[in-house]
Amino acid sequence: MPVGACLRALPLIPALLLGGACGSDVQVNRLVPDVAVAPGALDFGRVTVGEEGILQLQVANAGTGPLSVHSIALEDAALSEAGVYVVTPPELEVPAGDSAAVVVSFAPDDYRVFSSAIQMQTNDPEAPLVVVPVQGEGVDGGPDIDVEPTGLDFGTVAVGDSATALFTVSNVGDAPLHIDRDSQQEGSGAFVLVTDPRGETITPGGSFAALVSYAPTTDAGDAGSLRLQSDDPDDPTVTVTFTGNGGATEEYPVAVIDAFSSAHPGQTLILDGTGSYDPNGNEPLTYAWSLVERPASSLASISNPSLAAPTITLDVSGGYVVSLQVQNTLGVASAVAVHSIEAQPEDSIYVELTWDADDADMDLHLVANDPESWFSRDDDCCWCNDNPDWGVAGDSRDDPLLAGDVSDGGGPETITIEDPAEGEYFVRVHYFQDNGAGTARATVRIYVAGELAGRYSQQLTHNQVWEVAYVRWPQGYVVEEGGDPYPSDERSCRI
Numbered sequence: 001m002p003v004g005a006c007l008r009a010l011p012l013i014p015a016l017l018l019g020g021a022c023g024s025d026v027q028v029n030r031l032v033p034d035v036a037v038a039p040g041a042l043d044f045g046r047v048t049v050g051e052e053g054i055l056q057l058q059v060a061n062a063g064t065g066p067l068s069v070h071s072i073a074l075e076d077a078a079l080s081e082a083g084v085y086v087v088t089p090p091e092l093e094v095p096a097g098d099s100a101a102v103v104v105s106f107a108p109d110d111y112r113v114f115s116s117a118i119q120m121q122t123n124d125p126e127a128p129l130v131v132v133p134v135q136g137e138g139v140d141g142g143p144d145i146d147v148e149p150t151g152l153d154f155g156t157v158a159v160g161d162s163a164t165a166l167f168t169v170s171n172v173g174d175a176p177l178h179i180d181r182d183s184q185q186e187g188s189g190a191f192v193l194v195t196d197p198r199g200e201t202i203t204p205g206g207s208f209a210a211l212v213s214y215a216p217t218t219d220a221g222d223a224g225s226l227r228l229q230s231d232d233p234d235d236p237t238v239t240v241t242f243t244g245n246g247g248a249t250e251e252y253p254v255a256v257i258d259a260f261s262s263a264h265p266g267q268t269l270i271l272d273g274t275g276s277y278d279p280n281g282n283e284p285l286t287y288a289w290s291l292v293e294r295p296a297s298s299l300a301s302i303s304n305p306s307l308a309a310p311t312i313t314l315d316v317s318g319g320y321v322v323s324l325q326v327q328n329t330l331g332v333a334s335a336v337a338v339h340s341i342e343a344q345p346e347d348s349i350y351v352e353l354t355w356d357a358d359d360a361d362m363d364l365h366l367v368a369n370d371p372e373s374w375f376s377r378d379d380d381c382c383w384c385n386d387n388p389d390w391g392v393a394g395d396s397r398d399d400p401l402l403a404g405d406v407s408d409g410g411g412p413e414t415i416t417i418e419d420p421a422e423g424e425y426f427v428r429v430h431y432f433q434d435n436g437a438g439t440a441r442a443t444v445r446i447y448v449a450g451e452l453a454g455r456y457s458q459q460l461t462h463n464q465v466w467e468v469a470y471v472r473w474p475q476g477y478v479v480e481e482g483g484d485p486y487p488s489d490e491r492s493c494r495i
Helices: 003-009 015-022 077-081
Strands: 035-038 042-048 053-061 067-074 085-088 092-094 099-106 113-122 129-139 145-148 151-153 163-171 185-187 191-193 207-214 222-229 237-244 268-270 286-293 311-313 318-327 337-343 349-355 361-368 400-403 413-417 423-433 440-448 451-460 464-473 477-480
Touching: 035 113, 035 129, 042 053, 042 099, 053 067, 053 092, 067 077, 067 085, 077 085, 085 113, 092 099, 099 113, 099 129, 145 237, 185 191, 191 222, 207 237, 349 361, 349 423, 361 400, 361 413, 361 440, 423 440, 423 451, 440 464, 451 464, 451 477
Parallel strands: 042 129, 151 237
Antiparallel strands: 035 053, 053 099, 067 092, 067 113, 085 099, 113 129, 145 163, 163 207, 185 222, 191 207, 222 237, 268 311, 286 318, 318 337, 349 413, 349 440, 361 423, 400 413, 423 464, 440 451, 464 477
């Protein structure tokens, strides 16, 4: 019987029996598991005594044979018996190329740090014991907001003049206090937050001084307020009131923003302010939109800030904040409404390059499987090969796509893959032309399944190559390469 026929006929016979049946010249590869665990450590941070925190470990098998994790247990049995740490399941079977989750809960019963480790016994001959450190701290309470004062009276202020006053937001708890960025201001538009606590994170024992300016446009008096929303479990909403020139009983125009709170980089959104109104019917309204915040590398702007429903294109991933103030036919302005938008990638792999020198020209490269295929037309997605056919021929879902080749202005350049084929994808940056800019800092963000998996920065000079990191798919691991930049021998794609 030919050797090939023997192997086809007896696919499940052990190697020893194959050798006896078909001759000693038969070579059979061993099926060996290869365990990988991420993250390498679990830190629950500060958890209130009596509450529970939950984290996960991903156990992947990058080998060719089945992986058996026949024991998953906490190193400190006493903590496990007390229910401080609970690890499930107690064992796992992971097929080759697959992964599974281990769920770890932390429920502290005392006000101290609990340190231990999760031990996994496996059939991986290279890693029979995997140890993952675990830590958490039991604390009393959580964030606790305190606002003083909760009312500001600006007294009498003449039209054309202005006055300022302060209120302080403090965190008297023992966990970080997060103030909601979309906390809304109401009432008169004559009150303006000069220093804005919205979107701030206040550390335990810390505080934020909020400065408010009052500039009346009439002498009829004004009233307004700010509803601060936070993650304080007991007082999630605290209202600060504003009064000027004796206050007012009239109703003010109201600015209303209707827009998505999340979107994808590159997406154009409509900012709909048509729901704004004047309760007294003094319309039509005039509109004044502003882009309050955008990511550091973004060049986004609002298309026509005086329209009722302008647009904005989210050019990079990250957070954006827009605001709207409307004015009625009597010249009375609303309080400023705010709305935050998070641009989150939808593709399985999303790589973004930006840089800090407007005159510099940097290029993003994504190389498939072989990192030596730098500037190879088939394997390198870059400016001279922006949409190569990878994976299954003719299937665009597993092909990379370079969105634009930006030659100045700091980027961004992005490469995305909707549904990558199995393999490794190497991220490279080439400082193609400096145009007199000299040394510049490049920043790369890598998103996997919509989540930021790595952010890396590096100073580069003209013609240097930076080997950033690689993504292993389908495991979704991102591994930083960490080498020093070096001069490039090539500057264009090989045919």
